[in-house]
Amino acid sequence: MASSSEELDVVSVTTGETEDSPLHSPASEELMEVLTRAVAKLNIDWPAEKQEQQTKSKLDESFLLSRSALPPRRALPFFPDLQTEVSRSWKRPMSYRVFTPQTSTYSNVVGTRKHGYGAMPKAEETLASHLSPEAASSLKAPTFPTKPLKTTSALVGKAYSAVGQAAACLHMMAIMQAYQADLLKDLGDSEEVGADFIHELRQSTDLVLRATKETVKSIGRSMAALVATEHHLWLNLSDIKDRNKTFLLAAPLNPSGLFGDAISTVTERFQEARKQAAAMQQFLPRRTQVPSAAGRE
Numbered sequence: 171m172a173s174s175s176e177e178l179d180v181v182s183v184t185t186g187e188t189e190d191s192p193l194h195s196p197a198s199e200e201l202m203e204v205l206t207r208a209v210a211k212l213n214i215d216w217p218a219e220k221q222e223q224q225t226k227s228k229l230d231e232s233f234l235l236s237r238s239a240l241p242p243r244r245a246l247p248f249f250p251d252l253q254t255e256v257s258r259s260w261k262r263p264m265s266y267r268v269f270t271p272q273t274s275t276y277s278n279v280v281g282t283r284k285h286g287y288g289a290m291p292k293a294e295e296t297l298a299s300h301l302s303p304e305a306a307s308s309l310k311a312p313t314f315p316t317k318p319l320k321t322t323s324a325l326v327g328k329a330y331s332a333v334g335q336a337a338a339c340l341h342m343m344a345i346m347q348a349y350q351a352d353l354l355k356d357l358g359d360s361e362e363v364g365a366d367f368i369h370e371l372r373q374s375t376d377l378v379l380r381a382t383k384e385t386v387k388s389i390g391r392s393m394a395a396l397v398a399t400e401h402h403l404w405l406n407l408s409d410i411k412d413r414n415k416t417f418l419l420a421a422p423l424n425p426s427g428l429f430g431d432a433i434s435t436v437t438e439r440f441q442e443a444r445k446q447a448a449a450m451q452q453f454l455p456r457r458t459q460v461p462s463a464a465g466r467e
């Protein structure tokens with residue numbers, strides 16, 4: 171069971187609360203300068219956020235440079251095109267495929283499974299057999315004893331595999347970006363720029379953009395699997411019918427609420443079904459079945 175301090179830590183991370191705002195480092199200033207030019211070039215909307223007026227404290231410094239006197243760091247721009255790729259699997263979080271040919275092109279790294287990118291590490295058979303002896307078998311690897319636990323494990327494994335694909339794609343992206351840096355370094359040292367050089371630089375840039383798409387798709391699939399896991403955990407607290415449970419498990423990922431409109435949809439269906447059943451019983455009542463003589467015997 172988590173301690174109260176751990177729960178508070180989770181809350182602070184969730185709400186984004188920190189004790190002090192980060193100082194403006196040279197790296198941060200450089201990032202903001204380049205981002206400003208990039209956003210203007212790409213015509214990306216970057217609205218300024220409203221800053222809350224901080225109350226002056228009598229304990230604040232009067233003569234030394236105070237952290238509170240520094241302007242807060244501006245939030246980085248939101249890239250709608252990237253969001254489109256991230257959210258592709260959010261409409262059907264239960265039915266998407268983890269491995270796709272497009273993503274595998276950039277995530278098929280040497281030693282993927284060896285380095286832990288392929289799938290969730292399996293529990294040691296000795297430990298699993300000890301904790302779940304009824305599910306142990308001499309022919310198969312031990313599994314969880316109940317269906318809810320198996321479903322949870324499968325969903326978590328799906329999320330792990332998806333984010334593992336994203337991590338594998340980063341290897342290719344990092345190699346190509348390091349290669350681009352070397353090409354640009356050679357460009358600075360060379361007096362002439364050939365057509366082959368420009369073609370190589372353009373080609374590597376497009377490959378990085380393609381890999382970026384597949385990386386963020388994998389991250390989106392991992393997010394979808396984790397939301398489906400949360401759906402499953404909450405629905406395990408109910409005695410809902412399997413048909414309605416399946417519908418709620420497949421509820422799209424909605425940042426405004428865990429189940430979004432799915433709960434309202436199920437409730438409306440239930441209420442409508444009750445109204446129709448009552449109306450049918452009133453205007454078209456079922457005939458009372460009289461037990462036959464053979465049945466009474």
